[in-house]
Amino acid sequence: MIRLSFTAFAITAFASAAGVAAGLAIPTPAYADVKIATAGPFTGSIAAFGAQMKLGTEQAVADINAAGGILGERIVLETADDGGKPEQGKAAANKLISDGLKFVVGHINSGISIAASQDYEEAGVLQISPASTNPAFTERKLWNTFRTCGRDDQQGPVAGAYIAANYKDRKVAIVHDKTPYGKGLADETQKAMNKGGVKEVLYEGINPNEKDYSALVSKMKAAGVDLVYFGGLHPEAGLIVRQMRDQGMKTVLMGGDAITDKEFWTIAGPGAQGTLMTFGPDPRKNPAAKDIVERMKARGIDAEGYVLYSYAAVQVIQQAAEAAKSLDPKKVAAVMHSGMTFNTVLGPLSFDKKGDITKLDYVVYTWKDGNYSE
Template sequence: MRRPLVLAAILASTLGFPVQAEILIGVAGPMTGKLAWTGTQLKRGAEMAVARINAAGGVLGEQIRLIVADDFCDAQQAVAAAQKLVADKAVLVIGHYCSGASIPASKIYAKAGVVQISPSSTNPTLTEQGYANVFRVCSRDDAQGLQAGNYLADHWGDKKIAILHDDTTYGKGLAEETRKQLNKRGVNETIYQSYEPGKDDYSAEIAGFQTAGIAVLYLGGYHTEAALMVRAARERAYPVQVISGDDTATEAFGLIAGPAAEGTLFTFVADPRRNAEAADVVARFRAENFEPDSWTLHSYGAAEVWAQAVRKAGSLDPQKITETLRKYQFDTVLGRIDFDEKGDLTVQNWVWYVWKGGEYVPLE
């Protein structure tokens, strides 16, 4: 598992051609389908990081090559993608995006001894499985749900609240954590139910909530359905307050929802585009006419963390790298981060945002 392209290297050496060793790493996420926008963010973040690392000399004197794997945000396809990345001898996987993809894929990486660093999978189960090789550079949904539940109780405790989820690992998990905290605060939701993801229209569901007198709609799910629900509510002149989670932090939500996005609230990690450490990287992305929103910089940061750990360990041995990841702090575009024994960030940081004037900004 030490190096890819071994046969090609042997042949090149035999023929007298210079051999350029490579280290393969993978980035995995929904490169196609309804979440392809987010998959592109992960891909662009990893690509930029690899380019910058290689320009600085690579790691251990060798250059990095990136492999892109499409999991369609699907558990079975994620397993297939993970198996392919392992077969291709990737020593790191940046991914996956969806928790429902990361969790089954993590079992493949654990068995193969491949380091996995997810930029965005927030479901607690990912790092609760006890795999030494699994890390994430984002916060967890139990902390996100705690924040959301408290906010609902503080601001709408005397109103009718509906909590919905799309029955995915991410969406249902976030909704349940939010509901748990809301109930702890002595507030009971009026409606708690799932919705069918992938539909083109949710006007019937929205009409039902309006009839029931729902004042606040909390959505555990992805931005595509959230945007359609917001549009359906505005088309009915229904002033329901829509609140959602971190997947709403993407330009795609605003493009789908249009003017109806205005006023939508959601939780997201502290926007790394505002970090002084990220200024140069953000400028480079924007020079390429690409806005590094959502999880772009988390993908970049995952590659940074790994590269720094390899240099500190002086080795690509996965056990040495995982030990190094837990032992040291790392300076990245995400700021200075370090991991606990589970592979989670030691500091969980969720912030409230609002869609305003066609973009999301911190809630004042």
């Protein structure tokens, strides 16, 4: 029989209790939610595009969370309204920075994305745009700028080559809205068109957000314009088409990816029949998007325009973070710059050292009966 003195027993008991207490005191890791923001025009004249972006990011966040989140952590989606205006965009970006956001899907407008990206870079925020096509967005080679769409120096040559091939002996006008996106795209198209042997009879800039473009329309009518290439957004494009029809003109309008919303048809009216535009291969027809497209359709949502480009942006962030085993934006960006292929609703995507996707991404569409098709 073993006998313990009271002192020995007390020491043993104290040590045991201390061990339990120490065990209870060991801190368990506290994980915060992964915050991702979507920043775009949720109010204003191009709110339709903001709605597309929001639908895509919301669906992606819901689907990724249902599958376990990112590195086991739940994504919380925040929104920031830039109103489609540079000043408001800058304020929205700084609000997200002050709120501690480190990943942003946005913006839509190239001018806003370019300006905001510098603030994001300084604050350590990774930015991936589903729609900003101006080359300058990524051409500065910032570590934090990416896009799931193509560039205007890819899009413009497709439009310019089409015009040169189909309007060789016709009269063509070039019109833009004076923004980085609109003028940049118009100039790239003009360059390719001229190279193909077609010289414009008019080159004009308009002020966006106006309602009356009749003076421009009259000038084009007097010049006998057969096709007008418009670098700008769908509200102005729709008004120009409607006002051309009001003056009895049958002139075809051709635009870029910024008229990819059914609101264009609503503004332009039936006279938009035959309008041409460039955009990426329809992601709704990509086998990788079939399940998402059908589920959204069951909810009455058409995954048009930038919906799936926005969905893909969230997928890329998730897969890059998993590969990096980190939520540090710079480590995530390093994976994205590495040439890794990401499986997305747009199909396989990889990025170059600038943050651009590595595939050519534009085809020509025509509008008919309220919808567009290749």
